[in-house]
Amino acid sequence: SQTIHQWPATLVQPVGSPLSLECTVEGTSNPNLYWYRQAAGRGLQLLFYSVGIGQISSEVPQNLSASRPQDRQFILSSKKLLLSDSGFYLCAWSPNRSGNYGYTFGSGTRLTVV
Amino acid sequence: DAKTTQPPSMDCAEGRAANLPCNHSTISGNEYVYWYRQIHSQGPQYIIHGLKNNETNEMASLIITEDRKSSTLILPHATLRDTAVYYCIVRVANYGGSQGNLIFGKGTKLSVKP
Numbered sequence: 001s002q003t004i005h006q007w008p009a010t011l012v013q014p015v016g017s018p019l020s021l022e023c024t025v026e027g028t029s030n031p032n033l034y035w036y037r038q039a040a041g042r043g044l045q046l047l048f049y050s051v052g053i054g055q056i057s058s059e060v061p062q063n064l065s066a067s068r069p070q071d072r073q074f075i076l077s078s079k080k081l082l083l084s085d086s087g088f089y090l091c092a093w094s095p096n097r098s099g100n101y102g103y104t105f106g107s108g109t110r111l112t113v114v
Numbered sequence: 115d116a117k118t119t120q121p122p123s124m125d126c127a128e129g130r131a132a133n134l135p136c137n138h139s140t141i142s143g144n145e146y147v148y149w150y151r152q153i154h155s156q157g158p159q160y161i162i163h164g165l166k167n168n169e170t171n172e173m174a175s176l177i178i179t180e181d182r183k184s185s186t187l188i189l190p191h192a193t194l195r196d197t198a199v200y201y202c203i204v205r206v207a208n209y210g211g212s213q214g215n216l217i218f219g220k221g222t223k224l225s226v227k228p
Contacts (some may be wrong), residue, residue: 039205044218090157102148103216
């Protein structure tokens, strides 16, 4: 069966520090991968998606970047965090083939920038 | 931009059916209706999806009107654990690109009360 892992679960970082959040998927190959963010009291916003190694699409301009160095690994990064980067970050995957498939989400990382 | 309209909040008594409405008056012929829910501080969970026929699974039933401009998610016997934000989303089938990305709106906060 397929599983998705995100870590860390919680993170407190000072303003201006770098960020690296990692997401890995097991039990499938060539998945579509996604990063979402949920700011406090707000909805889920799609940040990045990837349909293959090295292929990253950004949905919104921001202080963050994403990379996919391996087939089942998706990394969210920042060189210098802002207070506005605080939020609940979720990774998700879906099969990369035509058809009707739902997304499976990870358990999320709660980031607080102080 | 979310293509759906949902009430911001609803209450339901434990053990009763919860009926969550969703309007999607601009839905296209190739778009499906998906429902997800997000329990506090967790990742969204897939519930059900449909195109034009009513659908039922172990979690819920989905009723789609004949003109497909609205739908209702039914939780037949709501429990306290069903308290969550419920998202109604319309999207095309996944083709590996942005066309099928899940875009979340604000959802309906369902509170199941004892």
